[in-house]
Amino acid sequence: MPGDSHHGNETPEPNIVIVGAGFAGLSCARALKNAAAKITVIDRHNYHLFQPLLYQVATASLSPADIAQPIRSILKDQANTRVLLGEVTAIDKQARQVTANGAKLPFDYLIVATGARHGYFGKDHWAEHAPGIKTVDDATRVRADILLAFERAEVEPDPARRKALLTFVVIGGGPTGVEMAGAIAELARNSITRDFRSITPRCASVILVEAGLRLLPTLPETLSKEAGRALERLGVEVRTGEAVTNVAAASVVTLKETIAAHTIIWAAGVRASAAGTWLDTPTDRAGRVVVNRDFSIPGYRRIFVTGDTAAYHLTETSFLPGVAPAAKQAGDWIGRMIAARICGHIGPEPFRYADLGNMATIGRREAVARLGRMEMKGVIGWLLWSLAHIYFLIGFRNRLSVAISWAWSYITYQRGVRLITGRPAAPSQKIEEAA
Amino acid sequence: MPGDSHHGNETPEPNIVIVGAGFAGLSCARALKNAAAKITVIDRHNYHLFQPLLYQVATASLSPADIAQPIRSILKDQANTRVLLGEVTAIDKQARQVTANGAKLPFDYLIVATGARHGYFGKDHWAEHAPGIKTVDDATRVRADILLAFERAEVEPDPARRKALLTFVVIGGGPTGVEMAGAIAELARNSITRDFRSITPRCASVILVEAGLRLLPTLPETLSKEAGRALERLGVEVRTGEAVTNVAAASVVTLKETIAAHTIIWAAGVRASAAGTWLDTPTDRAGRVVVNRDFSIPGYRRIFVTGDTAAYHLTETSFLPGVAPAAKQAGDWIGRMIAARICGHIGPEPFRYADLGNMATIGRREAVARLGRMEMKGVIGWLLWSLAHIYFLIGFRNRLSVAISWAWSYITYQRGVRLITGRPAAPSQKIEEAA
Numbered sequence: 001m002p003g004d005s006h007h008g009n010e011t012p013e014p015n016i017v018i019v020g021a022g023f024a025g026l027s028c029a030r031a032l033k034n035a036a037a038k039i040t041v042i043d044r045h046n047y048h049l050f051q052p053l054l055y056q057v058a059t060a061s062l063s064p065a066d067i068a069q070p071i072r073s074i075l076k077d078q079a080n081t082r083v084l085l086g087e088v089t090a091i092d093k094q095a096r097q098v099t100a101n102g103a104k105l106p107f108d109y110l111i112v113a114t115g116a117r118h119g120y121f122g123k124d125h126w127a128e129h130a131p132g133i134k135t136v137d138d139a140t141r142v143r144a145d146i147l148l149a150f151e152r153a154e155v156e157p158d159p160a161r162r163k164a165l166l167t168f169v170v171i172g173g174g175p176t177g178v179e180m181a182g183a184i185a186e187l188a189r190n191s192i193t194r195d196f197r198s199i200t201p202r203c204a205s206v207i208l209v210e211a212g213l214r215l216l217p218t219l220p221e222t223l224s225k226e227a228g229r230a231l232e233r234l235g236v237e238v239r240t241g242e243a244v245t246n247v248a249a250a251s252v253v254t255l256k257e258t259i260a261a262h263t264i265i266w267a268a269g270v271r272a273s274a275a276g277t278w279l280d281t282p283t284d285r286a287g288r289v290v291v292n293r294d295f296s297i298p299g300y301r302r303i304f305v306t307g308d309t310a311a312y313h314l315t316e317t318s319f320l321p322g323v324a325p326a327a328k329q330a331g332d333w334i335g336r337m338i339a340a341r342i343c344g345h346i347g348p349e350p351f352r353y354a355d356l357g358n359m360a361t362i363g364r365r366e367a368v369a370r371l372g373r374m375e376m377k378g379v380i381g382w383l384l385w386s387l388a389h390i391y392f393l394i395g396f397r398n399r400l401s402v403a404i405s406w407a408w409s410y411i412t413y414q415r416g417v418r419l420i421t422g423r424p425a426a427p428s429q430k431i432e433e434a435a
Numbered sequence: 436m437p438g439d440s441h442h443g444n445e446t447p448e449p450n451i452v453i454v455g456a457g458f459a460g461l462s463c464a465r466a467l468k469n470a471a472a473k474i475t476v477i478d479r480h481n482y483h484l485f486q487p488l489l490y491q492v493a494t495a496s497l498s499p500a501d502i503a504q505p506i507r508s509i510l511k512d513q514a515n516t517r518v519l520l521g522e523v524t525a526i527d528k529q530a531r532q533v534t535a536n537g538a539k540l541p542f543d544y545l546i547v548a549t550g551a552r553h554g555y556f557g558k559d560h561w562a563e564h565a566p567g568i569k570t571v572d573d574a575t576r577v578r579a580d581i582l583l584a585f586e587r588a589e590v591e592p593d594p595a596r597r598k599a600l601l602t603f604v605v606i607g608g609g610p611t612g613v614e615m616a617g618a619i620a621e622l623a624r625n626s627i628t629r630d631f632r633s634i635t636p637r638c639a640s641v642i643l644v645e646a647g648l649r650l651l652p653t654l655p656e657t658l659s660k661e662a663g664r665a666l667e668r669l670g671v672e673v674r675t676g677e678a679v680t681n682v683a684a685a686s687v688v689t690l691k692e693t694i695a696a697h698t699i700i701w702a703a704g705v706r707a708s709a710a711g712t713w714l715d716t717p718t719d720r721a722g723r724v725v726v727n728r729d730f731s732i733p734g735y736r737r738i739f740v741t742g743d744t745a746a747y748h749l750t751e752t753s754f755l756p757g758v759a760p761a762a763k764q765a766g767d768w769i770g771r772m773i774a775a776r777i778c779g780h781i782g783p784e785p786f787r788y789a790d791l792g793n794m795a796t797i798g799r800r801e802a803v804a805r806l807g808r809m810e811m812k813g814v815i816g817w818l819l820w821s822l823a824h825i826y827f828l829i830g831f832r833n834r835l836s837v838a839i840s841w842a843w844s845y846i847t848y849q850r851g852v853r854l855i856t857g858r859p860a861a862p863s864q865k866i867e868e869a870a
Contacts, residue, residue, distance in 0.1 A: 045855065046586065046853065046854070046855045047853070047854050047855075048580060063498040063499070063500045064498070064854055064856065065498045065852040065854055066498075068854055070853040070854075072627070072628070072630035072631070072853075073627075073630060073853070076629045076630045077629065082588070082632040082633075083630075084590060085583075085586040085855075086590075101590075104588075136854065136856050137856055140856070143532065147481060148520075151520040154519070155519065155521075155536075192507070192508075194511045195507035195508060195511045195514070195518075196506070196507070197517040198517075226701075242804070275450065417500040418482070418505040419481070419482050419499055419500055419503055419505075419571065420480065420481045420482075420520075421499065421571050421572055421575070
């Protein structure tokens, strides 16, 4: 088999390189804790990010540090593992080398779990006007955009421009889009309502645009409907079946109309990282690498791709979903399988995805959730959602801090993290003279 | 008196403009809570910052949101006050107008409390190599610099370059310099000590350089000595009486030698904001506006300058110090005085500074403090320091979060906020091949 010619000639301590320290990469590294191997984890950032709560950073409920933890400190007691901050630019499958920051790292086993970025279906120029939220810097940028829109509206004399400043369009009706739209509506309606003098934040428009016929397509249809109703109770205008045809500075064009909106947030699609290019291996339309039943790529038994970067068939027509529990399970399975192979043991049972369910929260007291075959909504759904997220934050010291922040927000409606940072803070337009 | 010709012709509700929402500006606004006036608070940032703890953001102990709070939410219930996010560029004393973001705001009373930036004694090109810490963005930049230095050292094969990467020079032996040096030493010696594989963080050099003969010149000499000893116990090399003559990329030149250091932090001097230029009024050498006994500027009874922007004589030879309690007291006094004037009441007693004391912390269990005539050090000093800072954080929702962070750091030596954000995270040099 090409690239596998050294099989059986392993050094006693094989080099295992894991690219990406998201849920998949980190679970894989942890599963290799006791393996007799030299493990290297490479990531572009020095922290592991709890991405499911990133929208709460973007809407000023949580601080970045509440949901990010240094990779080094997670792995500090794992003596067989080192962590490198670096950017991978190429992979040589034959020579078994990863190029990172210009240097070449040899590997015997390679796991690529570099996640995904926003995908604009080929309209990459939309990105400038409709940023998505995948990294801490994305989230603090969107947070500043949202907060600055209110600041600028406060001093904007022209009614049409003020209206555009107070219109927020979220594109995409999956969990991220639903959660963002709900969180922006609550920010405007409850948290900052007494902060301004010229504008009335509760009159802000929050519009959720989804091309498909319903929100949250991975949940049962009853819950999709419930989510739509809950969003509407918060004042969100939900528009399903309305594809976006163009995005420009301060406007969104849909099949039905042009919406003047200063703040546009993209939650409609993702595109896998460049792993397919690095590995020169087949990908699907979203750029995900097509993998075998054991997550290896065709022709290479020791190169694995997983997490949001991989297209893993569960059935003929369905894929392993791009959610945190799936990534964790896959990473863990790959780690255990490699550990067994190194020892010459029989590997774990073939990978089987345990579908724990699916959920999305809408504002501060409603959520929809499917747990196995059970469906939940309303406050019960919200409590379940909170518990699940705090549970998954275990290993993060910050679960206590997050719990306190949530409790505080819940009781007082306040958002503690309304900071405009990382850019010139002052709005560029004129301040009108005092009324 | 020039500029005061409208005296007695006030509108029933005079316009009061406060530029800067630091300790001085905010205290002034709050003291005007019940005044029959239209108050406008302008700041370049949307948050008030608890600057005394900013060094803890720079050394990864606290998140920015722990010490920053939106100005709007602080003042939301004060109906006579509006908040504008904006940058002041000019002040017309005769026409009584402040130019902010290109628009002109009329005022009857003006308070300028725009603080200070770092001062490099005319060597402004040093700023690039030796950043100071005055804003949230400064602090997150320095945090990234410090953390990246360790990351780069981990993959640096050349011993001399590795040593420079692990050398941290803090210039200036005042409270900020002492606290920064202690915090970096603790980060290296305790918090991240097991995180790396190639380097030994506890072997990092932290050097504190002070041109004067002793640290903390505003404290009694016994405490200066105690602070020096406490820093040395943490492994900091304290060099007093050693003026810096040049700063370049990765090197500091003092009167005695050239130190190769990748991370250089400036805590040696401040320079007042541009208020003196805006107001075309005399300033001292540090750019501070010379003010009268009531903080007004010469010739203008309704224009006040305070906080770090003002040079206020306490005695012939001493000035109101540039510390938070002094700024708060001055701002509060000015607010009460204006409120009385508007009503035609007799104003408050002449301003008198209540000197509460002075303190600096060294690492996680020592501090030196003077409280009135009492001197404290060691753990007692540290407890006093912690209580004082948590007390002054009242009004910040985050005092609980800060207390938890401190307790956590104290018990575990961990730092929770070790995030490299806001810049390309990956070090630009090569990663060496796996050893």
